[in-house]
Amino acid sequence: MNRVVVPELLDHLAPTDPAAQRSRRDLRRINFLMGNETWVCRVAGRFPAAAAHGISEIGAGDGHLSAKLAARFPLAEVAAYDLAPRPHGLDDRVKWIQGDLLAQPPPSPGGIVVANLFLHHFEAAALGALGRWMEAARVVIFNEPDRGVLPHFLGALMWPWINRVTRHDMHVSISAGFVSGEISALLGLEPQHWQFEETSRWRGGRCVIGWRT
Numbered sequence: 031m032n033r034v035v036v037p038e039l040l041d042h043l044a045p046t047d048p049a050a051q052r053s054r055r056d057l058r059r060i061n062f063l064m065g066n067e068t069w070v071c072r073v074a075g076r077f078p079a080a081a082a083h084g085i086s087e088i089g090a091g092d093g094h095l096s097a098k099l100a101a102r103f104p105l106a107e108v109a110a111y112d113l114a115p116r117p118h119g120l121d122d123r124v125k126w127i128q129g130d131l132l133a134q135p136p137p138s139p140g141g142i143v144v145a146n147l148f149l150h151h152f153e154a155a156a157l158g159a160l161g162r163w164m165e166a167a168r169v170v171i172f173n174e175p176d177r178g179v180l181p182h183f184l185g186a187l188m189w190p191w192i193n194r195v196t197r198h199d200m201h202v203s204i205s206a207g208f209v210s211g212e213i214s215a216l217l218g219l220e221p222q223h224w225q226f227e228e229t230s231r232w233r234g235g236r237c238v239i240g241w242r243t
């Protein structure tokens with residue numbers, strides 16, 4: 031099954047649109063069921079020295095994961111990047127950077143870059159640019175959709191509980207997701223400088239941890 035990137039509805043809805051707000055709530059539920067945020071926080075805990083140089087979450091959505099990271103690392107600077115405006119009530123410790131990520135200056139060197147259900151938005155050329163954007167990081171932690179038949183099937187089981195935006199975006203996301211080795215290769219993070227651990231989880235996540243050697 032080849033990778034197909036199709037625009038997602040949520041990216042084109044106003045943040046105040048009720049359908050977008052409902053879809054962000056659906057995403058939170060999906061993250062809970064997939065164990066995504068718990069996994070990212072646990073892995074970040076393996077790299078306290080890098081966390082001390084700052085943690086950047088790209089495509090931060092409603093900021094829930096960034097807030098969790100800020101709570102887990104009380105001394106670290108946590109920055110969240112998204113097209114959407116700063117969510118109401120987000121912990122003041124999270125610095126919110128609104129706009130197209132690739133138009134922003136890269137994060138300060140030596141820290142951690144985290145992405146949850148974000149990289150799959152991009153075609154190969156943009157992923158290459160994203161890889162260059164984050165190349166000064168010491169650690170990268172990504173949880174993305176696993177591209178395959180089983181994730182589509184598991185996603186379809188959720189239809190009764192999610193709105194039309196989430197239904198569309200979920201299957202588009204899985205088709206734009208990744209198979210083994212694809213994320214690091216598309217980002218262009220060179221194996222001579224980076225070591226990777228990669229797993230796919232039955233709940234549909236493709237999990238990549240990379241650190242500079």
Ligand SMILES: C[S@@+](CC[C@H](N)C(=O)[O-])C[C@H]1O[C@@H](n2cnc3c(N)ncnc32)[C@H](O)[C@@H]1O
Pocket residue numbers: 040041057058061088089090091092111112113114129130131132145146147148151
């Ligand atoms: C599928 S949502 C995931 C959000 C969040 N990580 C979560 O798990 O709930 C993808 C997010 O990426 C953001 N996004 C898409 N393209 C972007 C870009 N070029 N620059 C910054 N953020 C972007 C969208 O606004 C959206 O919030």
